Amino acid sequence: MTANRPVPRPGVLDIAPYVPGKSSAPGVDKIYKLSSNESPLGPSPKALAAYQAAGSKLEDYPDGSVTELRNAIGRVYGLDPARLVCGAGSDDLLNMLAQAYLTDGDEVVYSQYGFLMYPIYSLSRGAKPIAVPEKDFTADIDAMIAAVTPRTRIVFLANPNNPTGTYVPFDEVKRLHKALPGNVILVLDAAYAEYVQRNDYEAGIELVATSENVVMCRTFSKIHGLAAVRLGWLYGPENIVDVLNRVRSPFNVNSAAIKAGVAAIEDAAHLEKSVAHNNQWLGWVSEEIAKLGLKVTPSVGNFVLIHFPENKGKTAADADAFLTRRGIILRRVAGYGLPNCLRMTIGTEEANKLVVAALKEFTGKTA
Numbered sequence: 518m519t520a521n522r523p524v525p526r527p528g529v530l531d532i533a534p535y536v537p538g539k540s541s542a543p544g545v546d547k548i549y550k551l552s553s554n555e556s557p558l559g560p561s562p563k564a565l566a567a568y569q570a571a572g573s574k575l576e577d578y579p580d581g582s583v584t585e586l587r588n589a590i591g592r593v594y595g596l597d598p599a600r601l602v603c604g605a606g607s608d609d610l611l612n613m614l615a616q617a618y619l620t621d622g623d624e625v626v627y628s629q630y631g632f633l634m635y636p637i638y639s640l641s642r643g644a645k646p647i648a649v650p651e652k653d654f655t656a657d658i659d660a661m662i663a664a665v666t667p668r669t670r671i672v673f674l675a676n677p678n679n680p681t682g683t684y685v686p687f688d689e690v691k692r693l694h695k696a697l698p699g700n701v702i703l704v705l706d707a708a709y710a711e712y713v714q715r716n717d718y719e720a721g722i723e724l725v726a727t728s729e730n731v732v733m734c735r736t737f738s739k740i741h742g743l744a745a746v747r748l749g750w751l752y753g754p755e756n757i758v759d760v761l762n763r764v765r766s767p768f769n770v771n772s773a774a775i776k777a778g779v780a781a782i783e784d785a786a787h788l789e790k791s792v793a794h795n796n797q798w799l800g801w802v803s804e805e806i807a808k809l810g811l812k813v814t815p816s817v818g819n820f821v822l823i824h825f826p827e828n829k830g831k832t833a834a835d836a837d838a839f840l841t842r843r844g845i846i847l848r849r850v851a852g853y854g855l856p857n858c859l860r861m862t863i864g865t866e867e868a869n870k871l872v873v874a875a876l877k878e879f880t881g882k883t884a
């Protein structure tokens with residue numbers, strides 16, 4: 518039978534639309550938005566100035582090859598700019614990878630609580646996302662290796678992962694890579710790399726440099742405080758970079774984003790300040806919330822996953838409603854299969870203290 522209206526390719530209607538973090542609370546004047554892992558310090562003042570200056574000339578197309586920004590990233594990280602691809606957020610790059618390398622019947626491996634865009638982009642290309650169970654809210658490398666079949670084309674690993682905040686040591690990432698056939702791409706999504714303070718962590722630069730099937734994605738949305746401009750970059754081997762440049766929209770990064778990105782990546786002092794702020798508050802927030810009897814998954818990112826009990830009146834949904842009434846917006850993560858958790862972005866000192874005080878009231882702990 519012929520359908521009487523347009524029908525998308527198989528897989529598309531299996532996608533549950535992505536629901537972004539809330540950004541408002543009805544009837545509350547002052548909002549503390551801690552729902553999307555944005556930077557409480559905002560962008561570098563130099564990036565803001567560069568963005569605004571770009572706004573005075575809008576009639577010309579951007580530089581489609583994003584040369585100025587690729588060169589700046591190359592200088593800062595010591596990378597060959599020819600092996601960098603920029604995107605409208607790292608989402609754009611993840612989507613390009615799916616577009617170029619996936620087709621109907623392929624399989625994509627990712628970890629159980631991995632970033633939701635991996636199954637979404639996979640399904641949109643007709644591929645089957647395989648979610649591999651985690652251990653202690655951390656990617657289980659042995660189980661991921663075991664999930665690889667002759668149909669696997671991409672393995673996505675967010676490291677550190679969102680929404681859990683956990684990470685996989687570099688030795689384990691290398692072990693995963695070693696076990697993959699050469700035609701499978703390992704995508705290391707290092708959106709939170711700058712925040713990690715662990716000697717056994719590596720974002721992926723070394724592995725990309727020494728192999729032909731590994732890419733690393735980075736973003737300006739988190740530590741650089743530029744989520745609104747949509748900017749990300751990828752470091753990859755020559756063959757993959759060549760492929761991505763074929764499928765990439767010709768002007769996928771706008772002129773103001775390029776200017777803001779260059780200023781941001783060159784402002785090492787602002788980056789340091791943002792890292793220091795996170796170091797100071799990640800530990801404090803984790804400890805204070807744990808003291809209230811709520812489990813907090815140990816995080817190396819700029820957010821924490823808070824676990825709530827299932828008893829009526831004390832659930833994650835109840836806590837969310839309680840906090841929202843006070844203008845504090847955390848992230849519900851039921852869509853990640855974590856209905857009993859809320860994710861909290863590390864905020865300003867004021868916001869962090871407010872959350873802890875509000876949760877103290879919510880849990881009824883007087884300590």
Ligand SMILES: *Cc1c(COP(=O)(O)O)cnc(C)c1O
Nearest residue numbers: 606607608632675679708736738
């Ligand atoms: C926030 C985030 C990104 C970044 O997305 P952009 O499109 O660059 O804003 C990528 N991966 C993970 C795991 C994230 O949490």
